[in-house]
Each structure stands twice: as structure tokens, then as C-alpha cells.
Amino acid sequence: SQTIHQWPATLVQPVGSPLSLECTVEGTSNPNLYWYRQAAGRGLQLLFYSVGIGQISSEVPQNLSASRPQDRQFILSSKKLLLSDSGFYLCAWSVPLPSYNSPLHFGNGTRLTVT
Amino acid sequence: KQEVTQIPAALSVPEGENLVLNCSFTDSAIYNLQWFRQDPGKGLTSLLLIQSSQREQTSGRLNASLDKSSGRSTLYIAASQPGDSATYLCAVSPSNDYKLSFGAGTTVTVRA
Numbered sequence: 001s002q003t004i005h006q007w008p009a010t011l012v013q014p015v016g017s018p019l020s021l022e023c024t025v026e027g028t029s030n031p032n033l034y035w036y037r038q039a040a041g042r043g044l045q046l047l048f049y050s051v052g053i054g055q056i057s058s059e060v061p062q063n064l065s066a067s068r069p070q071d072r073q074f075i076l077s078s079k080k081l082l083l084s085d086s087g088f089y090l091c092a093w094s095v096p097l098p099s100y101n102s103p104l105h106f107g108n109g110t111r112l113t114v115t
Numbered sequence: 116k117q118e119v120t121q122i123p124a125a126l127s128v129p130e131g132e133n134l135v136l137n138c139s140f141t142d143s144a145i146y147n148l149q150w151f152r153q154d155p156g157k158g159l160t161s162l163l164l165i166q167s168s169q170r171e172q173t174s175g176r177l178n179a180s181l182d183k184s185s186g187r188s189t190l191y192i193a194a195s196q197p198g199d200s201a202t203y204l205c206a207v208s209p210s211n212d213y214k215l216s217f218g219a220g221t222t223v224t225v226r227a
Binding site: 090 | 146157158164204206216
């Protein structure tokens with residue numbers, strides 16, 4: 001069966017420090033990978049998605065970047081964190097397109113607090 | 116731009132009552148609609164996926180309906196239990212790619 005791992009679960013970082021959140025998927029090949037951010041009381045916002053190694057699409061201009069160095073590894077990074085980067089970050093995977101009718105599978109998320 | 120709305124934002128019911136959760140979307144050109152459950156501080160768990168050609172989907176005590184022309188979906192949870200307490204989110208997938216648009220969710224509390 002497929003599993004998705006996301007770490008760390010919580011993180012407190014000072015403004016201006018770097019960030020690296022990691023996500024790995026097991027039990028599937030060539031998944032689509034996604035990074036979402038969830039703000040309190042609001043829907044999920046898609047930040048990045050990837051359909052293959054080295055292929056990253058950015059949805060929202062921001063202080064963050066993403067990389068996919070391996071087929072089942074997705075990394076969210078920042079060189080210098082801002083207070084506005086605080087939030088709940090979720091990694092997700094789906095089967096490759098064009099199988100539109102398969103669900104999205106989420107990790108347990110990382111609660112990031114920038115102080 | 117697709118807008119997804121979930122009303123009410125919160126709901127509290129006694130155990131055993133049936134739950135009715137609403138989701139509306141502005142653009143009917145969707146490929147599928149998904150319902151998710153989120154427990155506090157956790158990720159989302161997929162509950163049901165309805166393809167655009169379907170009218171409803173069922174899993175155990177859960178039943179989701181889809182009326183694409185009116186831009187609505189409803190999630191029914193029969194005979195609610197305290198373990199059903201969570202936030203329920205709906206999301207729609209556009210016709211041309213897999214970038215979901217999410218609602219803000221309905222937070223459900225089932226009182227024992």
C-alpha cells in the first residue's frame with residue numbers, strides 16, 4: 001500500500017532563517033506531488049505541484065520554493081522566512097495524469113510558526 | 116476562477132442525528148468533486164470522490180450527491196457518532212488539470 005511521510009510535524013523558526021520541509025511517498029511510482037498551505041478558517045491554497053523529477057510548477061508568487069530531487073521526494077524551502085510564512089503545510093500525492101478520477105492523498109502536515 | 120463555499124462553517128448535533136453538509140461551486144465545468152475529513156492538527160483523509168458523470172457515491176454511512184448544473188454537492192452522514200467530529204472539506208477538480216479548489220470546510224461536533 002502507498003504511504004506518505006512528512007516531517008517535521010511542528011517547527012518554530014525565527015524570521016530570516018532558512019526552511020526545509022520534506023515529503024516522501026512509498027509504494028507508488030511517478031506520482032504527482034503537491035505542496036498546500038492551510039490558513040486558519042480558510043481553504044487550502046496550492047503552492048507547488050510536480051509531475052516529475054525536476055518539474056515544478058508554482059501557483060502563487062511567494063517567498064518559498066520547491067524541488068523534486070527524486071521521483072518520490074518533494075522538498076519545500078525558503079532562504080529567509082517571513083512572519084507571513086507561518087501556517088500549516090501539507091504535502092499530497094496523486095496518481096499521474098490523466099487518471100483524473102483518483103483521490104488526493106495527504107500527509108499529516110507541518111505546523112510552521114515563524115517568530 | 117472557481118469559488119467553493121461551504122455553509123455552515125460549524126455544526127453541532129446530538130449523537131444519532133443525521134448530518135447534512137453542503138458544498139457549492141461557481142463553475143460547473145468540473146471533472147470530479149471530493150469530500151475530505153480533517154481531524155485537528157492532522158492532514159486530510161479522502162472520504163468520497165464523485166465523478167462529474169455521477170449523481171452520487173456511497174461508502175458505509177456516508178453518501179455524497181452531486182448536482183453539477185446547479186453547482187452543489189451534499190454529504191450525508193447517517194446516525195452520527197462522536198467519532199464523526201471533525202472538519203469536512205469539499206474540493207472540485209477542473210476539467211483540464213488536477214489543481215483542486217477547496218472550500219474552507221464545515222467543522223462538525225457530535226455531542227454524546
